[in-house]
Amino acid sequence: MxxxxxxxxxxxxxxxxxxxxxxxxxxxxxxxxxxxxxxxxxxxxxxxxxxxxxxxxxxxxxLKREDVLRRLAQLAFGRVNDAIRLALHEGTYDPDELDLSAVAEFKATDKGLEVKFVDRVRALEALYSLLGDGAGDGAVDFFQALEDAGNE
Incomplete structure (x- = not known):
């Protein structure tokens, strides 16, 4: 062997x-x-x-339900600082040390770098659906406010 x-x-x-x-x-x-x-x-x-x-x-x-909830929360509320620094070429970085969890796509084009981030609203919706109706009455208002803000 x-x-x-x-x-x-x-x-x-x-x-x-x-x-x-x-x-x-x-x-x-x-x-x-x-x-x-x-x-x-x-x-x-x-x-x-x-x-x-x-x-x-x-x-x-x-893999437990809590792990899925934690990951969805990371996608929904995660920071994009490392991706922005990387796109702007601010210093040199070890890719293994960067938090790029919010990045859905990173592409080099003739115009420069294009960064697409994960859809936070979809992550929040998935998180909400996993939490169920027990998430509280304010959650519906919260999602409506998010949707309204996106339409402005």
Missing amino acids: KRIVKEMCAGGDRQKFCEAYLRTMDPERAAAKAGCRDGFSALSRKSVQEQLEKMREAASGQ
């Missing part, structure tokens, strides 16, 4: 590859993180597929 891992990753680690792949869903980036030569061939190995399936099953049991 160890021989397969060494061939697959050339000194890397199958566990690291699987963790990086589940985080990025990019076989080449996962391979680079784990010290593998070829992410696509690593991904095609049965042992890696089995490891990924085990990790997915373990993660699915750990």
Whole structure:
């Protein structure tokens, strides 16, 4: 078994590859993180597929309603400061240290950089629907005010 891992990753680690792949869903980036030569061939190995399936099953049991609520709240109320700094080229940054959770799309065009942010109103609506009717009577007024502000 160890021989397969060494061939697959050339000194890397199958566990690291699987963790990086589940985080990025990019076989080449996962391979680079784990010290593998070829992410696509690593991904095609049965042992890696089995490891990924085990990790997915373990993660699915750990994901709770509160995690979804917390993530939606982060999207709805998150700050865009790091994305703005990055777009304006203010200093040099390590992309892994930036909070770009509010960014839906980052694109370089002939006119410069184009940044699209997540739809905060949709995130708030999803958050509200998950919270249910117990969110309070003021929530309806709050969403109406948000909608009215967007129409102005």
